[in-house]
Amino acid sequence: MLWGLVRQGLKCEGCGLDFHKRCALQLPSDCSRARRRVCGPSLSLFPPARPRTHSLSTPAGGSMEEISMSKPRSRPPSWADQPVWLGVGHGKGGMAGRARVPHTFHIHSYTKPTVCQHCYHLLKGLFRQGLQCSDCKLNCHRRCESSLVPADCPGVRTNTNGEGVHQCLSTEIVIVLYFLSPPPPPHPSPCFSSYIPLMRVVQSVHHTKRRASGVLREGWLLHHTNTDTLRKRHYWILDWKNITLYQNETSTKYYKELPLSNVLQVRGPAQLSCPLLPDNSAHSFEVVTGTLVYCVLAGRDGQAWETAVRQALMPIQGSGQAAISLTLGDPQQQGSSHSVYQIFTDEVLGSGQFGVVYRGTHRQSGRSVAVKVIDKTRFPTKQERQLRNEQAILQNLSHLGVVLLEGMFETLEHVFVVMEKLHGDMLEMILSNEKGRLPERTTRFLVTQILEALRYLHFKHIAHCDLKPENVLVATPDPFPQVKLCDFGFARIIGEKSFRRSVVGTPAYLAPEVISIHGYNRSLDMWAVGVVLYVSLSGTFPFNEDEDISQQITNAAFMYPRLLWANISLQAVSLINNLLQVSVRRRFSVGKALGHPWLQDFQLWCDLREFEQRMGCQYLTHEGDEDRWRHHAQERGLLFPSHLPWTPGHDNSL
Template sequence: MNSVSSISSLDADFLRRKSASEGGFGARRLRYTGIDGIKGWVGVKFLFFFYADRYAVVENEYLTLYEDESMKKVVWAGSLHGAQVARGMAGTDIVVCTVDDARHSIRPPVGAFSDWWTVVNQAAALKIEKFYKLCGLLGQGSFSRVRLAKDLQTGQEVAVKIMPRSSLKSDLNVLQRREIAVMRAIDHENIVKLIDVFEGPKRIYFVLEYVRGGMLYDYILRRSEIYEHEVRRIFKQILLAVRVCHEHGIVHRDLKLDNIMCTSQEKDTDIKVTDFGLAGLIDGVRMMHSFVGTPLYMAPELLELKPYDESVDMWSSGVILYGLLTGTFPHRGERTREILESIQTKDYGLLPPSASETLSDDCQSLVYSLLQYNPKKRLSASAALHHPWFLSTNDDFAQGRVSSLKYVLGTDDHDLLVMFPNGKLAKNFHVPPAAPRDSLTAQEKFRASVRSMIAINRMQAMVSVERRKKLRTLFFSAMASQRLLSLATGLSAQRLLQSSQDQQPESSLPS
């Protein structure tokens, strides 16, 4: 199985469950890459003339080979975008060579060859240039850049997230496939929609809904003041998005002001949650263990390396609410290490006295309920939406100013938490100071808040793989050298013995 194009068994099971329980992802079909699929038993060649029976599914743009019809165990899965498709020598096989150099020779059932041939070729012929015109740069991150684009048929503006294939190590690729899966699983007004996915030999393109207002972080920067009733309206939409994610078994794991988009720059803006690149999947039984997220928003159980569930999103939501209400983080410390220690030792304040005097009691109660150190005591998204702060009709606080936000989240020079390939944690790795807000637009601003850190266990896994490869190479090199030395030594000894025998006088030979 080609690891670059593979998805985990949990992800495959997630896809299967959603397809069975809610009509699959075809209910929200991709615009141009969502082709009519096909499925059934096929023969897959493996050793010259031998074939193994596999249950194949071409859904939208992906080919998945399962061990059997139950679709529980994935043998291989990958994109057909840009693949080379040809007929086999006998004319009964479809030979597929993907952009990842994975080669499969598939033999469809008798009489179904033309159907399979048509679907596979449709998927392979999809290229983004045929459907979208790429325009200016909207933003750039560690592993991707986002460009504005225009639909050539409708003229609609979209955002295209572009990720180079050179950065797609196997674990990162699994996260990408998962990001596609979860974004197609959810259709909600407060979540950025995935419109299309294109995959070429060098890049992967995510075509996303274009949200014009920019990040919530920048929205806060532009406001000279904000009111409690405005925060309530924004935060309710965040909780609605989080609730629908959790109902689908999806944990975002990187909720922060940077990953929440505004539909406009006006006071009555709506918001949409985006960036599911670190999303995890839960099924009500299994817990998650990956150490991922942004330090300033990470829950205590993550830092303690304990198994966790969707409650980590509720902690991050609490941090976001705290920031919207006060313009500061609830954690003490100027460096990331100090902040993480503050979270672990419970050394973080809740609401400062100035905010406590201004905010309503219901508002303060919700903040306390979300920033609970014990995840079992934390409110769920559904419970938070039924909190008195949202249900109350008392608008006494509606005109009360929350904060002038002079000390805005992320303007301090915090350390980033970065795991380098050598397995060592980077220290004193500073974010450049934020530029004066008047000189930059929301899209041009360098993100002053702490960026998403690379999952430590994922990096360690990659480091471990590389080390094993090197050790394996050295081991076999040593074996080969030892073998050659043994052969050379044996040959030399044999020649020496033969030479001594040839030089002995005949009288000394035994009779």
């Protein structure tokens, strides 16, 4: 898999195949250009020339490298006016017959005098003196890389002292690869402007809605109810949400609006339960709600109307077979998911790799729910077991910091996971803030809840594996809301001394060990907490993909630029540093993070106690903390709120 937010890999414009850079180094010179072959006497082999800007000049991505084929040609007089291309041909030595791929340059700080391997002049400065290829370790000035250094990375780690030998540029076939991201705009200061702003990653969407709900069927119908035998004639309009009974075809006044979420059942001619009227004329079908049964007389259109109403009640229907409720829920509600819940397919709450989350309603109670719909046809048969992973884990969890699973239903083509619906997510809360980031007080409050939920999960040997602000749901729009973890599609059960190697998570929040050969354990969630904490306080991602992560972590001036972090406490920075540790052994656990001075704050404890009193349950603080914080307030002359102590007799447990 090609990992990363931007510049994830290389794509051949000739055949359309995608490659890691390390794999592109082994490419044979056999591109057939099958997808791009054009018949005709003239064919432009190169796209229009454009200046190439170094990838560090964009805050959100890298440069675009084009691909094409050409006959043997000499080195262009000006590399700045040509796209970077990749040669396959008769190079010297080990480069013969291999693809010439672009260098992967990162800004590098050198600890000893180093020369540019293109112009052979000294790289000057105390730190961040130049660029180094992460594969072949070629060193150069930024000015040399932007227009002069050829794309001839051999993929071999040579010495960093300028001894690498570069091959000639003679080629027969030129295969040009481009990075999978849009071209960057020029920027006057590329070295310090490459931070990626916080955004909703491409794997997920959030809260979308159709501009207009389509009308499924309309027409004049007669109806009566099981309590009123008087027949009434109205103009019925059926859409995805309601059945509306209008006075006439053009009027906006209506007699009744019947939400489909209140419809429990549609009965056809063979299932009619209401007795016939005295004139012995049978109605076409019945619409059953919790309080009334609507007997509808539609004449010749009866079958069409019945089918349309059923279609509106089951907007996601693949096989036509009734969904079967699995192990969860009230036994009296066993049956079709559509008979228990109404799913609104025009209101998308979220979307990810495993499915789409729609807003739904419990038909009998009218309670709003979130329904994740997973299309089984998108996954191979051997992966179907993984689709039920979320339900298998959630059904054994009970914590106020974890989203509540209400039930699961399944058809031949879909899996329906029904969960409680909350107000929004943490990412929306961050982005909607006036400054695009959260204050420390709010961040402390949210991170404490996240850590308590993780402590519960880790105690049960469960790693979430995809922790990010999108998967932290916010219950209310309050300044200090309850938050819950959701989306356990990537979650894994990992023992105390176990390691897993399956690919999980979202690249921007992935711990380094996930893509290493050594495997990962539950500590990968703590790395994600560090990234969540960073993006909450700064509004940007901590790493960009143009520099080596380990160098960014050790470079405080880069990780914490003064412009964004001047007003953020050093204790917050300390906690982030202890969470974003490449070494798993040095990375903080949940307990150590909660015990960090930044989270041992009197104002935070007061906020948590007030929240627990609103919730009527103590699960974020401990009774023993009260005396400690009371003594703390007395020592510093702070007012200890009299309403915060827990009232005896209240339930202190979950």
